[in-house]
Amino acid sequence: MKKYLLFITLSFLTVFHATASVTMLGNRIIYNENSRDKTLVFSNDNETPALVQIWTDINNPKSSPDNADGPFVAVPAIFNITDNSKQNVRLTYTGGKLPDDRESVFYFNYLSIPSVKKEDADKNKLMIVVTNRMKLFYRPANIGNDTADVINKLEVSRQGNTLDIRNPTPFYASVSSAVLSAGNKRGQIENTTMIAPYSSAKWSLPAGYQSGNITLLLGVINDYGVEKTRSITLN
Structure with a gap:
């Protein structure tokens, strides 16, 4: 809000x-x-x-x-x-x-x-x-109302300096945070957006996270206004 x-x-x-x-x-x-x-x-x-x-x-x-x-x-x-x-x-x-x-x-x-x-x-x-x-x-x-698994259905891939996220569900995915880690480094994707149903979003990756293994901790707000998180490893 x-x-x-x-x-x-x-x-x-x-x-x-x-x-x-x-x-x-x-x-x-x-x-x-x-x-x-x-x-x-x-x-x-x-x-x-x-x-x-x-x-x-x-x-x-x-x-x-x-x-x-x-x-x-x-x-x-x-x-x-x-x-x-x-x-x-x-x-x-x-x-x-x-x-x-x-x-x-x-x-x-x-x-x-x-x-x-x-x-x-x-x-x-x-x-x-x-x-x-x-x-x-x-x-x-x-x-229906089964939104509990929306965060787990999001399809995430890295294309060079861009992070692609596709939402294959009929529900909006309200992304609240996107935290990156690579070794001892920690970073965050700024200006994350709400992803519309059956659509995708492209977010720019900060320098240092555009190659190699990285982990994305993605936060999505559920129907009750509570943030659910999912850890995603990107190669």
Whole structure:
């Protein structure tokens, strides 16, 4: 889950970091085709009430409620959550027909704005609001839910200074880490990407790992937001 900062200027006299500790259960959303809707649970563990707004998008990290284009409706999409309480939100797919042989991915966003205490109401402030963003996977009924072995089905090969990874499954492979080792050397592939179903990715290998025996420790995030790892030896 990624977080983005939104700056709301109330004045330049006082600055405070006013992010309410509103969180959602889980760090990714799996929406099954056969489900009428998906229930999401929000919690406010702060002593301050907050206003929460939700929207979805197709693939725009700079999306906002004004230009949201995701094919989902959240009810309620805007709500007040009191201090130390929970709020359920119902998410429903409202779009057209999607591929039935593979997952589709969208993005779910929410921001929370804390209420201002009475004693601070007349003070001038610069408010910093955090937008939370996470992946939202639409999973067709045809492919089931057996994602436990996705990491072991990834096909990895080295071609000179490039690492090729093919995903032969109908599920997205959310790669979280790719650590290299050769003898006493340790390195990491930067900017690893999520690999779409039935697709492949090419990653550049750092110098020192382009020949000889190397070991790749690959990390992939599962449906529960937990990293699973697999060690792969490349000759």
